Amino acid sequence: MVAGVSTTVPLLIAAVVLVVVVVVSTAIGPASLSLATVLGVLASHVPLVHYHSSASAVANAIVWEIRLPRVVLAGLVGSMLAAGGAAYQGVFRNPLADPYLLGVAAGAGLGATIAIVTPRASFEWLPVAAFLGGAAAVSLTYLMGARTGQRSSGTSIVLAGVAVAALFTAIQTNLQQQHAADLQPVYAWILGSLSTASWTDVRLILPYVVVSGAVLLAHRRLLDALRIGEEEASTIGVHPQRVRLVVVAAATLGTAAAVSVSGLIGFVGIIVPHLVRLTTNASYRVVLPVSMISGASFLILADLGARMLEAPGEVPLGVVTAFIGGPFFIFVLRSRRSQQGVL
């Protein structure tokens, strides 16, 4: 049946693109390694495949310990930000909602700043502090929004998010002023970077990304139901508030985990779901899984740009995505589809 085909084809295309992107960006780097060497190293690490790469120990280390963790981490972070963006756009029925809408970014920024300026706290605590800050900010937003909103229509929550973000940013700025000497690391984290990525980072966020992604995927039909409005959705047996709470919680948890290792990378959650909507049929049954896969490809490529554009130096990853995202944002605003209401 047609419905089946239109779901499978975009998924397959996105998956093939991701595999190519992973291999290509693992092959590109300051140390020139042949594609065959890179493929050999990758194959030798695939479980159950007893392939012995002829690559040198150095090549093995470069591919397996330096490049691949970074590619995988970029993939996880990109996947999470894209899925979070699609989910937020669904529950708030706003095509420009992004995963930072309810204050995750400001909260994580404050958490990271506290971790950096606190004497004796080591850098290992930065991801944890950023995660806690992000989760705290969204919880506060949700409590405020649910209290003030007569019938929690989503708008009051978004407004509460603006207020909470302003408050957290103010505290963060104040802290930075008092600890001017530590400004540089805070600033570097905010701009976003994966330059220190390791398998430890991957292991740190993987559980959050998997759980969050699974919960979001399970709600893809209910997100479609919200597209006909809360009232009509309730007549087909849906609890709009409950769906919103669960989806926001899952998206926030995953996003907070992602930014805790990557810093604040913007626009992924807007660019990727929109591109997917433009090319597929706009049902969340397709948009959500395809955004997850394409978000990974997108951020891996953006990170490739971050490390190669000014090699051997690095461009902050958040700067790369903003360079793509800024113009794209304007394109979305001007496009006919968004005037008709993308959702």
Add this chain to the structure above:
Amino acid sequence: MRSPAPSPGSRGALRVEGLVVRYEQTVAVRDVDLAVAPGEWLGLIGANGAGKSSLLRAVARLSPYEGGVHIDGHDTARLSRRHFAQLVAYVPQKPELPVQMRAIDYVALGRLPHLGYFGAEGPQDRVHCGELLARLSLAHMSDRPLGAMSGGELQRLVLARALAQEAPILLLDEPTSALDLGRRVEALELVDELRHERSLTVVSALHDLTLAAQFADRLVLLAQGSIVAAGPADEVLVEGSLDQHFGTRVQILRSDDGEVIVVPRRQRERT
């Protein structure tokens, strides 16, 4: 009181008792009692603000109400949302139609009450939706986005989504207000065919009194939230009463085959 055991052939008996709907200051529905038999089409008529929509919304559990609403003896207030959606399908006056959503996905939403919280629709659900599209002459539009469909097509599509719920009771709030005369008759004709095919109980608010008389088995005239007349069309549609409750002069005519025709008249003579 013991509720009568519903017999399998007669699903969809609706009973409303002492229904009151209040908004902040005003009472929109006062103490309304109604009984609709399985398979019956009840038409709600009355001036704007008479309480037709409020009554339907309360029965659909979209507005808080006092009093009781029972379906086949079950108090609907006690049913889960999902279970309720398996019994009652509601079509609002202006359904929200996401322009990018495809027709087949829109109809598939009607299957949600039959799926678990995380459940995916199976092949049967998809076949069911495809059959409904075909039944409503929309088979060729399955993949079309809603933004590219005409008013009449969208009207049928909304009906298809409601039918996908397989609920024995169909509530329609002014189902034809956005359609031209021809499409309006077509849509009501379709509702009539479908209710016979699927033995649906239909309760609808209807603007056009002549059409209401032609399609509904029974009419209920509401004024200021109360029932002022109920019964067959020729008993409810009488000149004095309509003049009073619609605030204009009307004339009742009879067609050759005995149908009631309501003609509004100018308040002043033509000069």
